[in-house]
Amino acid sequence: MSRSTLRSFTLLALAATTALAVACGTGGQPARPDVVATTSIIATLTKAVAGNEVTVGTIVGPGIDPHEYEASADDAARIGNARVLLRNGIGLDASLDRVIASSGQKIVVTVTDGIQLRRGESEGGKPEDDPHVWHDPRNAKIMVDAIAKALSTAFPDKASTFAKNAAAYNGKLDSTDAEIRRLIEGIPAANRKMVTNHDAFGYFIARYGLTYVGAVIPSVSTAGEASAKQLAELQETIKREGVKAIFAENSVEPKVAREIAKDTKITIVDDLYGDSLGKPGSGADTLDGMLLTNARKIANALK
Ligand SMILES: [Zn+2]
Incomplete structure (x- = not known):
């Protein structure tokens, strides 16, 4: 050509x-x-x-x-x-x-x-x-x-x-x-602990008997920012509680969450669907698909 x-x-x-x-x-x-x-x-x-x-x-x-x-x-x-x-x-x-x-x-x-x-x-x-x-x-x-x-x-x-x-x-x-409940029940009880990027998954956590340990942005809005002291405390809690993973949402760049996961040597799942759907074809482009996709990612990271 x-x-x-x-x-x-x-x-x-x-x-x-x-x-x-x-x-x-x-x-x-x-x-x-x-x-x-x-x-x-x-x-x-x-x-x-x-x-x-x-x-x-x-x-x-x-x-x-x-x-x-x-x-x-x-x-x-x-x-x-x-x-x-x-x-x-x-x-x-x-x-x-x-x-x-x-x-x-x-x-x-x-x-x-x-x-x-x-x-x-x-x-x-x-x-x-x-x-x-x-x-x-x-x-x-x-x-x-x-x-x-x-x-x-x-x-x-x-x-x-x-x-x-x-x-x-x-x-x-x-x-x-019902399907989400079965997935979460498959996680060993001691592992059912969630650290999230911002405080967006509280209703899910309460519904399925998980435990909320903390958030990297300790706020129900993404506009907030944790202090250095709060982040140090979160790292301590992650180690003390034996938390397996940090869960961040698809709509925010989880820079600090990534650093904390690295420092504490735990997994980061950076593509939960929190405040918005997934793109068409992602399997998370409906609410039921989004909730189920999240449950699978959580069960997989905490098993
Ligand atoms: Zn939010």
């Missing part, structure tokens, strides 16, 4: 890629979705309820940290044009509050309302409400019901389909819950 042929071939390939990107919109999303969800977790639950009846858009996509997300003008337009906006609340998507308020969207539903919250760590040391409720499938079911209610209010003629889809997905969450 001559250099000029190669060049035109490259340009052609580039043009094809660009055309594909335009056709798919932002990450394969509909340009003007009927419903917009703030996070990938809420979006996947909404798609399970919506089926093919309405289109669903996501603001904070897979692999992206919702705690520190910066909204774009395009996000504001999609929120404003949708029939309803679904949010997590409890501080997780607070970075979007301003863009939601200025978008003109009147119907804003917090899908975690009514869930019993655990108190998690905060940078100030004062326990804070933990927004990562979906790591307990029972809470996810409450979210599914809230989403079905919100969609049925917005699109009343499709209510019976939403109710049917919600019941089917909640059944799936029940079987996922």
Whole structure:
């Protein structure tokens, strides 16, 4: 192939890629979705309820940290044009509050309302409400019901389909819950100890009888940072308790967690799904798939 042929071939390939990107919109999303969800977790639950009846858009996509997300003008337009906006609340998507308020969207539903919250760590040391409720499938079911209610209010003629889809997905969450329990029960009891990157897995830990030992970022937000003293104490605790692994999430670069794992000579699992779904095809691109993938990684590292 001559250099000029190669060049035109490259340009052609580039043009094809660009055309594909335009056709798919932002990450394969509909340009003007009927419903917009703030996070990938809420979006996947909404798609399970919506089926093919309405289109669903996501603001904070897979692999992206919702705690520190910066909204774009395009996000504001999609929120404003949708029939309803679904949010997590409890501080997780607070970075979007301003863009939601200025978008003109009147119907804003917090899908975690009514869930019993655990108190998690905060940078100030004062326990804070933990927004990562979906790591307990029972809470996810409450979210599914809230989403079905919100969609049925917005699109009343499709209510019976939403109710049917919600019941089917909640059944799936029940079987996922049972499967996770079996996986965690396979871990020797003395090894069921978790050190995480930020305090994001508290509901999972509580649901499946694991023990929370500490977090590298001792906060339910990723915005915090541990002091040198706190990190030294964490290292001591890891050694004293015989902790097997540190678990970090896919949406944050776990630099400090890696150093601590190295210093204490334990394993680091750096790809748990905490605050966001996995990419399409990862097996963690649904909530049930994400929870099950996490359980397998945890069981494997602690066995
Ligand atoms: Zn988080």
